[in-house]
Amino acid sequence: MTIPDDHPRRDSLLSRQRIVDAQAAGLLADSALIAHGRGEAFDYLIGERTTDSAKAAQREALNRLFHAKSPVISLNGNSTVLAGEEAICLAALTKSNIEVNIFYRTDDRMRLLLADIQKKRNKVIETPPSPKIAIKTWREMVESVRIYGENPDAEIPGLHGPRASCSSLGIFQADVVMVPLEDGDRCEALVAMGKQVLVIDLNPLSRTSMRASVTIVDEVSRAIRQMVRMALHGPSHDLSDWNNRTILEDALSEIATAVKQLQR
Amino acid sequence: MTIPDDHPRRDSLLSRQRIVDAQAAGLLADSALIAHGRGEAFDYLIGERTTDSAKAAQREALNRLFHAKSPVISLNGNSTVLAGEEAICLAALTKSNIEVNIFYRTDDRMRLLLADIQKKRNKVIETPPSPKIAIKTWREMVESVRIYGENPDAEIPGLHGPRASCSSLGIFQADVVMVPLEDGDRCEALVAMGKQVLVIDLNPLSRTSMRASVTIVDEVSRAIRQMVRMALHGPSHDLSDWNNRTILEDALSEIATAVKQLQR
Numbered sequence: 003m004t005i006p007d008d009h010p011r012r013d014s015l016l017s018r019q020r021i022v023d024a025q026a027a028g029l030l031a032d033s034a035l036i037a038h039g040r041g042e043a044f045d046y047l048i049g050e051r052t053t054d055s056a057k058a059a060q061r062e063a064l065n066r067l068f069h070a071k072s073p074v075i076s077l078n079g080n081s082t083v084l085a086g087e088e089a090i091c092l093a094a095l096t097k098s099n100i101e102v103n104i105f106y107r108t109d110d111r112m113r114l115l116l117a118d119i120q121k122k123r124n125k126v127i128e129t130p131p132s133p134k135i136a137i138k139t140w141r142e143m144v145e146s147v148r149i150y151g152e153n154p155d156a157e158i159p160g161l162h163g164p165r166a167s168c169s170s171l172g173i174f175q176a177d178v179v180m181v182p183l184e185d186g187d188r189c190e191a192l193v194a195m196g197k198q199v200l201v202i203d204l205n206p207l208s209r210t211s212m213r214a215s216v217t218i219v220d221e222v223s224r225a226i227r228q229m230v231r232m233a234l235h236g237p238s239h240d241l242s243d244w245n246n247r248t249i250l251e252d253a254l255s256e257i258a259t260a261v262k263q264l265q266r
Numbered sequence: 267m268t269i270p271d272d273h274p275r276r277d278s279l280l281s282r283q284r285i286v287d288a289q290a291a292g293l294l295a296d297s298a299l300i301a302h303g304r305g306e307a308f309d310y311l312i313g314e315r316t317t318d319s320a321k322a323a324q325r326e327a328l329n330r331l332f333h334a335k336s337p338v339i340s341l342n343g344n345s346t347v348l349a350g351e352e353a354i355c356l357a358a359l360t361k362s363n364i365e366v367n368i369f370y371r372t373d374d375r376m377r378l379l380l381a382d383i384q385k386k387r388n389k390v391i392e393t394p395p396s397p398k399i400a401i402k403t404w405r406e407m408v409e410s411v412r413i414y415g416e417n418p419d420a421e422i423p424g425l426h427g428p429r430a431s432c433s434s435l436g437i438f439q440a441d442v443v444m445v446p447l448e449d450g451d452r453c454e455a456l457v458a459m460g461k462q463v464l465v466i467d468l469n470p471l472s473r474t475s476m477r478a479s480v481t482i483v484d485e486v487s488r489a490i491r492q493m494v495r496m497a498l499h500g501p502s503h504d505l506s507d508w509n510n511r512t513i514l515e516d517a518l519s520e521i522a523t524a525v526k527q528l529q530r
Contacts, residue, residue, distance in 0.1 A: 022296045032286045035296060039303020040310075043469070047311075205307070254525060261522040 014042060014050055017084055017223065024083040029114045031106045034080050037183070044204035045221050047257050052228055055252035056220040060229050062244050063180065063200040063216045064096070068237040070178035070198070073098040074150075078105060081182040081202075081222050082115050086122040088226035089182075091131050094143040095233040098180070101172035102151035105185050107164035116152055123149070132234050148172075160191040182222045186210045202226070206253035217246055219253035278306060278314055281348055281487065288347040293378045295370040298344050301447070308468035309485050311521050316492055319516035320484040324493050326508050327444065327464040327480045328360070332501040334442035334462075337362040338414075342369060345446040345466075345486050346379050350386040352490035353446075355395050358407040359497040362444070365436035366415035369449050371428035380416055387413070396498045412436075424455040446486045450474045466490070470517035481510055483517035 005015050021038045024030050052060075067073045075089050075098050082089075082102060093100050102115050123144060130140035150172030157166040158173070165188065168174050179192055182202040186209030192199045193213055201214040202225045211217045218225050232238065269279050285302045288294050316324075331337045339353050339362050346353075346366060357364050366379050387408060394404035414436035421430040422437070429452065432438050443456055446466040450473030456463045457477055465478040466489045475481045482489050496502065 018300060021300070025296055032289055032299060035299030036282060036285070036303035036306065039300035039305070040307040041303070042300065043304040043307030046304075046469075046471075205310075207310075258522050258525040261518060261525060 011050065013221075013224070014045065017221070018042065020083055021080065024079070024118075027114065029083060029111060029118060030079040031104075031111070033106070038080060041183075041204045041221065044257070047260055048204070048219070048253075049260050050221070052220050052224055053253065053256045055249050055256065056218055056225065057228070059216055059218040059249050060220070060225060061232060061238055062242070063218060064229050064232050065237045066178050066198055066200060066216065067092075067096040067098055067180060068233075070098075070176075072176050073178040073180070074101055074172050074176035075099070076101045076103045076173055076179055076181045076184075077115075077119065078103065078181075078183055079111065079115060082119055082122075085182065085223040085226045086119050087126050088223055088230055090119070090123050090126045090144065090147060091230045092226055092233060093147045094126075094140070095131070095230065097146070099148040099150060099172060101169055102149065103154075103168055103173060105165050105188065107154075107167060112151065116149070119149060123147070131230055134234075158188065158191045158195065160194060161187065182226070184210050184214075186213070189213050206250045206257070211250060215246065216244060217250060217253075219250070275314065277485075277488070278309065281485070282306065284347055285344065288343070288382075291378065293347060293375060293382060294343040295368075295375070297370070302344060305447075305468045305485065308521070311524055312468070312483070312517075313524050314485070316484050316488055317517065317520045319513050319520065320482055320489065321492070323480055323482040323513050324484070324489060325496060325502055326506070327482060328493050328496050329501050330442050330462055330464060330480065331356075331360040331362055331444065332497075334362075334440075336440050337442040337444070338365055338436050338440035339363070340365045340367045340437055340443055340445045340448075341379075341383065342367065342445075342447055343375065343379060346383055346386075349446065349487040349490045350383050351390050352487055352494055354383070354387050354390045354408065354411060355494045356490055356497060357411045358390075358404070359395070359494065361410070363412040363414060363436060365433055366413065367418075367432055367437060369429050369452065371431060376415065380413070383413055387411070395494055398498075422452065422455045422459065424458055425451060446490070448474050448478075450477070453477050470514045470521070475514060479510065480508060481514060481517075483514070 005012050025035055075093050077089055127141055127144040150169035154167035154169050156168050156170040156174035158168055173179055178198045180200040184201050189210040190213050198215045200216045201210050202218045202222050203211045206219045269276050289299055339357050391405055391408040414433035418431035418433050420432050420434040420438035422432055437443055442462045444464040448465050453474040454477050462479040464480045465474050466482045466486050467475045470483045
């Protein structure tokens with residue numbers, strides 16, 4: 003499919019194509035396509051842009067990654083496909099590790115996703131995200147990001163079956179976990195473990211959005227790309243009181259306002 | 267998957283499961299799942315219920331089917347899977363024919379969908395939708411519904427490739443076409459042929475919604491089920507002036523209001 007460079011919905015259509023291609027290649031569960039469609043609709047309603055409240059949440063999430071003892075970015079199928087490169091950059095800049103962790107775990111999908119993220123890492127390592135970072139330094143930063151997920155050897159308490167699996171050196175021991183596009187049950191279980199849970203979810207009313215420590219209501223690749231830009235400047239403030247409820251209300255107001263503007 | 271009878275989102279979860287199962291069985295294109303997900307999000311925002319403006323549009327669409335010379339209900343993959351039985355009932359009550367017509371046409375999918383609709387017809391024919399209709403009468407009504415789609419022998423002007431295909435005795439010659447879940451290009455091309463085009467689309471801002479003669483902003487199975495109930499009483503009014511633009515504005519207002527209520 004060719005999409006003109008100036009198509010107003012180019013990013014959205016490219017993301018859709020990536021998801022369709024990845025599903026055809028066996029990287030994603032069927033439910034991944036439905037979840038992507040739901041996201042598309044919410045993104046459409048907020049105007050396919052990063053809102054002010056989402057920016058505030060990105061800043062907060064970023065600071066928590068910077069201040070964490072052992073931060074982990076957990077990638078599921080859709081976030082690996084849509085924002086794997088951005089996530090590796092962000093991990094390198096915030097000294098986080100990555101865990102590929104999918105809800106409907108199968109060996110085939112895990113193998114394909116781990117190969118995909120390695121390929122993306124090999125691409126990212128070639129180009130620093132800013133001319134201020136020397137190529138050699140950047141290589142070291144990216145190389146220091148561990149990628150877990152191949153051999154899950156721990157379980158998230160309160161969950162059952164394959165969805166409970168995680169890595170003892172990854173999610174299990176992390177104090178701060180960023181989980182773009184997380185399932186509601188899993189988000190709750192991670193919060194119950196005492197972790198700070200940072201999520202990216204276009205539906206401000208989802209259980210994941212409601213339970214997370216910090217909710218970024220934004221499209222996953224746009225959000226992480228923006229966080230990478232912010233991360234180049236380091237942490238922007240000390241950890242502050244954070245009212246996630248207010249952020250979700252702001253996000254809903256923004257959707258309501260956007261819908262009203264669409265009426266004109 | 268078992269969903270409790272009293273689950274507040276039971277219908278939505280059952281529909282999702284139907285779509286996932288049908289995709290696994292080869293009845294649907296990948297894009298069908300994404301489209302379903304988009305629909306889910308909009309349905310969520312309108313509260314998964316039929317709004318007053320949707321009811322008005324259903325009544326109008328129904329009257330147009332009743333007053334048509336040669337009405338056809340066109341079913342794509344998702345609408346066959348989600349609302350095939352309801353569509354057959356509606357066709358029987360309004361003396362419409364059915365055409366199975368998919369945008370990304372492959373012989374395999376067409377064969378599976380035609381088998382599915384026949385199976386649904388065999389089920390529907392057993393039980394009249396109202397005790398006022400005798401079983402024998404109902405059998406005749408359902409048997410008189412022709413199902414086209416197997417041998418497309420005509421083309422919709424202005425479209426190219428498989429998506430232009432249709433049946434000369436079905437969509438091609440119809441004066442009124444009901445096309446739940448139609449693609450924007452196809453909707454436009456059908457309007458350009460001078461047909462009245464009745465669509466069901468959860469996104470009031472889609473090109474399909476904007477171009478249709480009558481747009482029902484509602485979930486497809488809920489909408490057609492409601493139209494079947496209405497159809498048992500026959501046409502409810504003479505054909506009236508119909509301002510589809512107003513209906514779309516009402517639908518958007520309803521979404522905006524629903525989002526505001528969700529904030530409380």
